[in-house]
Amino acid sequence: QRCLDCPTPTCMSGCPVQINIPTFIKNIERGEFVEAAKVLKETSALPAVCGRVCPQEKQCESQCVYTLKMNKEAVAIGYLERFAADYERESGQMSIPEMEAPNGIKVAAIGSGPAGLAFAGEMAKLGYDVTVFEALHEIGGVLKYGIPEFRLPNEIVEAEIDNMRKMGVKFEKNCIIGKTITYDDLHQMGFKGLFAASGAGLPNFMNIPGENLIGVMSANEYLTRVNLMDASNPDSDTPVQQGKRVAIIGGGNTAMDAVRTAKRLGAERAMIVYRRSEEEMPARLEEIKHAKEEGVEFLTLHNPLEYEGDDKGHVQRMLLQKMELGEPDASGRRSPVAIKGATEWVEVDEVIVSVGVSPNPLIPSTFSGLDVARRGTIVVDQDTMQSSLPDVYAGGDIVRGGATVILAMGDGRKAAAAMDAKIKSEKNS
């Protein structure tokens, strides 16, 4: 009831998919929870997911009038969104949004992460015959392999995907576009528009000595084993190392997910090693707070220089360089500078490298004529998300590099609108 129902709701401008925030909140106030969920679904394909994983303090809640004008705590928009979506799901009356009559035109999303799902949901609503192609054996992309169960239960992702199936969206798992099926094959199959949302799945390493020792792995590998393959469950065939002294290198959400996972898998000492200070950490404030409450140690202003192993090649300790903050860099963040001579060895038996990801090269390398930027991202028009190939649109991390779930979903929505407009104008001309 704190929402003031502003005449020009600034919160909405902070939301990448422009959810009608005051309307859904007023529905909750009236006790019309299912109605509230319907409002969410007008613009968001996965409200139960976004309510949980969006960095609201940087988006909707940062633009709330309480934050902007009154210097008070913002309305808890994220929690309310989560409540409405959860209520609807648990009530067993999950509705499918209003849909236009089928138009028989085939379009495809490449990748079933947040961008692909948002695109698929929008196009299905507009009456298109939508297929989503996924390389892995489960639908959901980072929602399944990356974000852990304690932050986003798989059951919730599955429920939202099931709802999309009810909307007529088809899902093809175990299918790699560019390998199993080529760009030309898709044309022959009659697809009129493609949305490339293959993400930034390629993990970066630091290329320092000892990084290939046993026990040193990417956050993607660690989280995929635990989340997608259920490796901590004794019934699962996939193994995972369960270290006692675990260091996670990095300060993003992925690092927080990995460190909190390590804690749950029995780490006695779980450390975040980050080269800047806590203020510069890109992770959500809430995740940092939870990690601290769970007993994670924060070694900020530290950067690994090398790892050393035992005679079997298993990582045993890491050499850390102490840092201080220098001048702001091009991105405006103060850049870390090594303090000469200030190093220390710390014992570890597992190291998880979480220093970012690069765009997956599969689509860029197998679609000839596609413009790709220097860092491997697909070049698109900012407004329409259209690439240099007229029938290929792209969005999410394959365009942005590593970004957020909700930005990816915003891209999916934008691409859907633009592709729809283009297909309809061609039909009429």
Added chain:
Amino acid sequence: MYKVTDKELFSANVVKLDIEAPLIAKSRRAGHFVMVKVGDKGERIPLTIASSDMEKGTITLVIQNVGKSSAKICSLEVGDEITDMVGPLGRATHIENFGTVVCAGGGVGVAPMLPIIEAMKKAGNRVISVLAARTKDLVILEEQVAAYSDEVIITTDDGSYGQKGLITNAVESIIQREKVDLCVTIGPAIMMKFVSLLTQKYEIPTMASLNTIMVDGTGMCGACRVTVDGRTQFVCVDGPEFDAHKVDFDEMLMRLKAYN
């Protein structure tokens, strides 16, 4: 989907399966592999495609029973289904007319080498295949290999079939006998290491197909990373084939023991 259409026992521990996968059968080339998962709680393991039949829409996998997951796959019968299978993955083998190519395969490594032998022969190469196994029962695909080879040499550790001795002895005798332009080696890591050391001595270009631990097989995790020429490479997307003389086999052997 992914139904087993044919099964053959090569030996007590080695099974050949034909599996329905028309899209993969159509797009695969020599050197490609698939990731396979059996059951909901199964793990994803990499297996090289030994051959395919486009008309039937099937691919052929040869699996050695070495642990829990391979045992699960080996126990599948005709009509059973593989839960998940994705491919073709990795880079296809670079095939051209090199001249004389020695293909040195050990154990079950002969299966992934078969499509390379076939493609090399079709490209006009003189192909000499060396098949090594611990004992007679473990020699596989001899007939199929012979169909595309100018010469087949078989070695067994115990001398129960063919020449007695290691694969390197047989390869070295070929090198001493005639000019070899390229060597291709697939088998246990330790065998590839010693073949590579041998051919390095004679400065013969050598290609090895690496078999590291993999999880997704699409380049998103780096579990399969190896050091090649001082740089970290992902076997699943940059390989599986690399210039053997530049591979850090000792590091690879170490990493293969991560979960032992």
